[in-house]
Amino acid sequence: MTSSIFLTRVVLRNYRSIGSCDVRLGALTYLVGANGSGKSNFLDAMHLVRDALTGSLDIALNERGGLSEVRQRSSGHPKNFGIRLEFRLRDGQTGHYAFNVGALADRGYEVQNEECSVGGKGHGPHFEIERGRIKASSEAFFPAITSDRLALVSLSGLKAFRPVFDALTGMGFYNLNPKVMRDPQKPQDGRLLKPVGENIASVIGHLERTSPDSLALIQEYLQIVxxxxxxxxxxxxxxxETLEFRQNMAGAKHPWRFTAQNMSDGTLRALGVLTALFQGNPDHAPTLIGIEEPETALHPAASRALRDALNRASQRTQIIVTSHSPDLMDDPDLDADTVRAVVSEGSETRIAPLDTSSKDAMKQHLFSAGELLRLNQLAPDPESLLAQQRQVSLFGEIEP
Known part of the structure; x- marks a missing residue:
């Protein structure tokens, strides 16, 4: 079976609370840490890439409060931020996409460097851009570019870079809002669920027409929850348009029907999480799904079904989940290698695999990840944290 892993490695520099991180990802990754530790900032960096490519970098930054709110500050001085995403496309080709953004004197900003390589420089499509000027490229034709936009948007019209663009814009990130999902919605594009669920009725309608098996799976898990x-x-x-639920009522011959306006936050949020996980079909699923605290508003007893849904969905789509819920992590069979501990040290976010003692306790079934979390013993590996202090380059070919 083809691996569902799209992003194999994420390197961030000076993004919000993250001074530097170098994180490897699997088919399913749990980012576990306390409130305010910076889990959401890690997901948001990838979300910014998608937003900047589907819209514009200017809009993506403004939606986050502007450049000053995105780049990290040290001793009161903001720094330039950078993002490197290493990927594996569905045809098996590997590569990376990276850029960094800095401020200008007139309160503007510029993309200082941008780089993309598929198959390794000299072996496949690649480009290197510095402040809106082409330094190197595998392509004879190159469209006009400017330093205030990501060049990959313009280059998406070239066959060589279209797969990278499609894969990066095929990511979905979710912090679902039951209130928005409850209100009647204007019909929208239903191919990809939007971040807070504002087009969920259109997505369910799209699944009814194009992927009834996926909709049946969503309904199967929803009935368990x-x-x-x-x-x-x-x-x-x-x-x-809205959602209509069929609900069994005691003494009734047929299920009663209720619109979304009459459903609880927990029910709507559960539906939103499941729709995010199983949207599309196996051949056209999103490349990556990031979900903020999927356990929110759910009864603890639903955690087992949620874990099973996450595992099942990760077989076709890469999944990243943020959580600080012992109930969600309370599974003796949960693989320690899927967990990344997120901590805040001096207001700076650090992300690393679990330390040896935590991994050993889980692998020997002495404690589950949930039990370690309750005991505040789910700790990051100190050697990994130390290694990340030796900042790797955002650009060029770097060590695995």
Missing amino acids: VPMIEGVERKQIGPL
Whole structure:
């Protein structure tokens, strides 16, 4: 079976609370740490890449409060931020995409360096750009570029770089909002669920037409989490649309029907998480799904079903989950290698695999990850943290 892993490694520099990190990712990765440790900032860096490519870098930065809110400050002085994503495309080709952004004197900003390589420089498509000027490229034709935008947007029209663009824009990131999901929605593109679930009715309608097996799987898991729910479907209300749930009621011959406005936050959030995980179909699934605290508003008893859904979804789509829930992590069979500990040291986020004692305790079934989390013993590996202090370059070919 083809691996679901898209991003193999994420290197960040001066992004929000993250001074420097070098994180390897698997098919399923749990980012576990206390509130405020910086888990969301790690996901947001990848989300910014997607937003900057689907819209513009200017909009992506402004939605986050501007460049000053995105780049890390040290002793009051903001720094330039940089992102490097190493990837594996679905055809098996590997490569990386990286850029860094700095401020200009007039409160503007510029992409100082941008680089993309597929198959290694000299072996496949590649480009290197410095402040809007081409330094190197495998392509004879190169569209016009400017230093205030990511060049990959323009280069997406070239066959050589289209797979990279499609893969990066095929990522989805979610912090689902039941209130938004509850309100009637305007019909929208339903191929990819939006970040807070604002187009979930359109996504369910799209699955009804194009992937009924995926919708059946969503409904199967939803019934485990909320046993009284028999199913869900898109419902048209004039020019708007909403969700309609079928719910078993004691003494009723047929299920009663309720719109999303009558459903609890837990039910809507569960549906949102499951829809994010199983949207699309196995051949056209998102390349990566990042979900903020999927256990929120769910009864602890639903954790087992949620873990199973995460494992199943990770067989076709790479999954990254943030959590500080012992209940979600309370599984003796949870693989220690899927967990990354996130801690805040001096207001700076550090991310690393678990230390040896935590891994050994889990592998020997002495403690589950949830039990270690309750005991505050789910710790990052000190050697990995030390190694990350030797900052790797964002650009060029770097050591594995």
